[in-house]
């Protein structure tokens with residue numbers, strides 16, 4: 154015991170972990186910030202809130218050092234899955250893959266490792282994680298950077314990631330705030346969202362981020378109700394700082410600031426990069442000084458900006474012993490193990506006819522598709538991943554990073570086949586010519602197809618960020634048909650940033666399995682082989698619905714200047730359920746190599762109807778975060794092999810609640826079970842999980858009446874139901 158303790162103490166010292174942040178820590182950091190503020194000149198204050206300009210420092214965002222208080226040149230760096238432009242760092246899996254695991258331990262570890270690498274590079278503020286876009290539009294270019302389309306799941310993933318990152322000592326940045334749902338016209342479009350939809354969908358995961366003590370929030374490019382997100386008083390001062398009690402700072406997205414006074418007076422605290430990309434148009438700096446001097450912006454407001462920025466620096470302990478900035482530092486450690494685990498456990502098995510998977514040591518394997526091999530020009534050949542050539546591991550844009558190495562499907566499959574004395578014949582193109590020759594005499598044919606998307610400053614194969622359609626790229630349907638025509642044991646592997654329409658593939662005879670491999674980053678092939686060969690049973694579940702047609706989603710990229718969010722709360726499964734449209738594969742769906750049975754639902758509740766109350770803590774009214782009901786269910790692995798099940802809990806609010814989605818995710822638990830073993834899935838429901846936003850009262854309210862509790866294997870595969878009453 155003593156030895157164990159000593160070791161734990163030693164490990165804690167070496168990693169210099171920041172303990173879980175509490176209210177007293179914010180108070181202490183604010184006191185330190187006030188003391189420092191007292192020593193700063195007005196010029197110092199203007200400097201600490203104004204970036205030095207694009208490409209004028211070592212990081213994507215920098216503010217100047219303030220010598221009077223020993224404050225360093227602050228380094229802000231992309232992004233949500235690793236260190237952008239770094240050469241010694243890990244390419245972690247995108248957020249969407251992490252969410253697809255539904256494994257809070259893996260998600261948290263991913264956050265810790267991200268934070269460790271950022272700190273190792275001397276980065277003070279790491280620009281992630283992402284909860285906006287939430288993903289209401291399946292074509293949305295940047296959906297893959299976030300954690301899927303459900304706010305509850307995204308919120309849990311935000312909190313785990315932020316706590317993980319910040320425990321390593323780096324400041325996290327929750328972005329993009331808010332309702333930034335598409336790339337087309339992203340810098341001009343106005344997202345006009347009603348108050349209830351704002352609270353129940355888009356603000357929800359940001360509330361989790363604030364509750365997890367996130368240090369900073371990035372305001373987005375778009376307008377909200379006609380005013381820029383970074384100049385929107387209601388969004389920044391009202392919702393974020395007042396209602397959610399956010400004590401950190403709001404940093405602009407890069408070039409998202411439009412006026413000197415409007416941004417300052419409406420809640421923005423730091424401008425980045427500080428000028429436009431040509432070094433012109435500096436809206437703070439000297440212009441902020443004149444605004445203060447002519448009383449258009451108050452001195453108190455600028456003090457508040459500086460205090461918020463200093464507070465989080467102290468909060469994370471960055472004022473002592475923080476490493477020097479070196480974006481190229483060698484910081485990977487053993488972090489690739491997390492990449493492989495997330496890549497693997499985020500894989501969703503959609504179809505598996507006649508038990509074609511897992512593979513039983515086939516002697517002859519055909520592998521088809523340009524996405525089966527690394528980009529012939531190199532895994533990092535395209536700047537910011539702006540191409541769809543070769544195997545896909547992440548989307549493109551500022552949320553991408555360099556791969557330190559890349560294992561393609563072919564690399565991993567060949568290694569595995571060699572160990573078995575098997576052969577792999579490769580057709581590494583998307584042309585159907587020549588497919589038959591490779592596929593026809595193989596025991597099994599594996600065809601890899603893709604769909605890609607990214608940030609709008611890069612256009613890839615005619616897709617300007619958002620996808621133009623939801624079909625596979627490179628004529629993937631035709632490629633699959635050619636393979637399946639030649640081989641009756643065809644396995645389709647999909648690497649994609651979001652849903653694609655699978656109807657043609659499903660209608661193709663010979664397609665026995667579909668493996669939704671998502672975005673596995675640098676461990677692409679290894680994760681796939683782990684699943685194909687049954688080294689692990691698939692345990693990922695979809696974090697968006699796969700529809701039968703693109704129209705079924707009811708949302709698509711909006712052209713023109715305004716998105717009125719008329720679908721309201723009814724996005725993805727909330728819409729499919731409400732409109733009674735059958736998806737092909739529903740939100741939360743995923744097969745396994747084993748089977749799970751559910752029994753013994755138990756519900757205990759102390760919840761009372763009525764509005765939320767209590768003081769405002771980070772995340773909103775205190776009692777919103779209290780557990781008011783607990784649901785348990787017993788889950789048994791009733792199949793033959795080890796596996797993991799993501800048990801999900803959906804809540805149906807009382808029938809007379811104003812227009813509400815039929816079911817909403819409000820709990821999940823991933824249980825790893827040996828064959829025959831049982832475990833208990835425990836779902837703790839907080840007051841917020843049983844509330845809706847009453848827009849007229851401007852409050853979260855638990856409605857009176859009977860709530861239905863549905864527990865099961867997906868949003869439609871309900872195995873047990875119960876109820877509770879408020």
Ligand SMILES: *[C@@H]1O[C@H](CO)[C@@H](O)[C@H](O)[C@H]1NC(C)=O
Nearest residue numbers: 346347348377378385387388
């Ligand atoms: C936008 O306008 C709607 C409708 O008036 C309102 O409910 C909402 O609170 C406004 N949102 C913001 C961020 O101003």
